[in-house]
Amino acid sequence: MTPAARLSAAIELIDTIDAQRVPAAKALKEWGTAHRYAGSGDRAAISGLIWDVLRRRASSAWIMDEDTPRARMLGMLKLERGLDTEAIAALCDGSRFAPAPLSDGERSALTSRSLDAAPAHVAGDYPEWLDATLAQVFGEDRVAEATAMASRAPLDLRVNTLKAKREKIAASTAHLGTTLTPWSPIGLRIDLGADARNPGIHAEEDFIKGAIEVQDEGSQLAALLSAAKPGEQVIDLCAGAGGKTLALAAMMQGKGRLIATDHDKRQLAPIYERLSRAGVHNCDVRTPKGPDDTLSDIHSSADLVLIDAPCTGTGTWRRNPDAKWRMRPGALEVRLKDQVTVLDRAAALVKPGGRIAYITCSVLPPENNDQIRNFVGRYPDFSVIPPSQTMSVLWDKADDFADATIQSPEGLLMTPRRTGTDGFFVSVMKRAG
Known part of the structure; x- marks a missing residue:
């Protein structure tokens, strides 16, 4: 043609x-x-x-x-x-x-x-009903931020450190045009042109052997900021297909207890094959069976509960531009209720001195800062760990990354304009010991 x-x-x-x-x-x-x-x-x-x-x-x-x-x-x-x-x-x-x-x-x-002379929602290409909410977080920069959220996203890969080092994979994937991700120490990036075809990552030898996974750099960083450690008991409460479960497993170096579950068992279907390919042997996948709680044996004993929260996905608009025009105000209300439910569930699982890592791929304050303020209000024995204390995983890039993000008392926000990632909010909260 x-x-x-x-x-x-x-x-x-x-x-x-x-x-x-x-x-x-x-x-x-x-x-x-x-x-x-x-x-x-x-x-x-x-x-x-x-x-x-x-x-x-x-x-x-x-x-x-x-x-x-x-x-x-x-x-x-x-x-x-x-x-x-x-x-x-x-x-x-x-x-x-x-x-x-x-x-x-x-x-x-x-x-x-x-x-x-275009109104902000027109110049920024987003639904008009979201203008006030985006102004709440971005102010006069909302057009620039939204324009970046409308740009074409690169394809990012996470190197599975259980099987390989980034330098080796960078060499073996050089034919794909990979470069090192700016922030993540375990990421590679492929920039795609306007008419670029899918590079077929799933057919690459490194993928088949479990050395790489497709994962946005922001998602990689969100998992790293949870600071999961070898030997800990870690629960991925909204595991879905297992993207962050795999990242947590690599951080734990195969040591400790990792539990992955999700309220929707259909979302969990791909996780078994992915765990096997990645060489993960310390993960217990718990699929919901009827009304019984799959985590009924966990009583305030987890070192870390990671919540990849159900959200509107506004931070992924550059990958899913169709979604922003199909989004309706009622969807936000449903997600807010889901987030309260999962946060309350996590609170009962964390041991004294343990942590909750709350993550959304959203830039909207009601799903992010407001949820954290409300949660701490309900559970005063939890407090937010300042983002600066969670950035040691980024080594020498921590200060630059901190400057690039939007930091608040509730956590940090990554955006395409500021960090070149999808939009991610991360808040790590610690329970008093």
């Missing part, structure tokens, strides 16, 4: 997504099935176009002064891809399979309109 044909296909797909109200991933999968003549490069390019339009949906419509699939695509090409009017016109020349030529109005909009 030519670049112009890919553009036409992407515009048609956006129209389908709008009309049928289907998730973008589902629409892309169905399109690929129905158009088997399209090669992997075509599919990757069309996917890239659609995800970029979703990233810049509001600002692209504003630039074009029109909210249609075609207008959003044209505006995105200017804002996200950096194409000038003539370059866009060359793609839209009306030839076979190409979009229709630019109208006079479209040319004028591409040439003269900007985001200078």
Whole structure:
């Protein structure tokens, strides 16, 4: 397919997504099935176009002064891809399979309109109802922060230190274009271009042997900041597919007791194969069976309970741009209740002197600072460990990392703009001994 044909296909797909109200991933999968003549490069390019339009949906419509699939695509090409009017016109020349030529109005909009007078939620590309909440945490920087959350994310890998050292894996994955992550001492990064295909990490020998896992650098750092140690009893209370469970196991060096569980047993399904591949032998996976508590034998004895809390996922917008436009206020309320439930459950598991590491992939204060203040209010024998005391894992980069994050009495916040990671909030609380 030519670049112009890919553009036409992407515009048609956006129209389908709008009309049928289907998730973008589902629409892309169905399109690929129905158009088997399209090669992997075509599919990757069309996917890239659609995800970029979703990233810049509001600002692209504003630039074009029109909210249609075609207008959003044209505006995105200017804002996200950096194409000038003539370059866009060359793609839209009306030839076979190409979009229709630019109208006079479209040319004028591409040439003269900007985001200078756009409202914050338009310039930052986020739902208007979230403006006050984002202003609460970012203030006048919310447009810049949200714009960074709309940018394309790199692909980060975590080196499994139970099996390999980062330097060795960096060499063996050099053909993928890996570089060292800026902050995490166990991470590698692959920067992806606009039309880049998936590098196929799961087919790499290092992945098959369990030496690497796909994990955002922010997620790696969140696990490291929990300071899990060899010999401790550690509980991953919201383990899901096991990403942070694997990170905890490596930190514990195979020594101690690691328990992984989740209220949704379906989420736990991949964890067994992942633990086996990673060479983890000290992890007990507890799958819910009926109404009985899977942790009924744990009574105030855990050294560390890690909560990868259910949340709105606002910190992962650059990976899931579709999610931010599908998010509704009611979803936040549901997540807040879930977080209270899991925090209360964790409090009963931690021994005197033990810790709770509360982590969200959200930038919203109600899920982060507010939850921690409310928790400490309910459980006054817990106090927040100042973030500066949890950063020793970052060695010589601790001071620079501290400067990059947003620190508060409740914890620290990473953002794409400040740390180049997904948005993560981390609070480590210690129970009085």
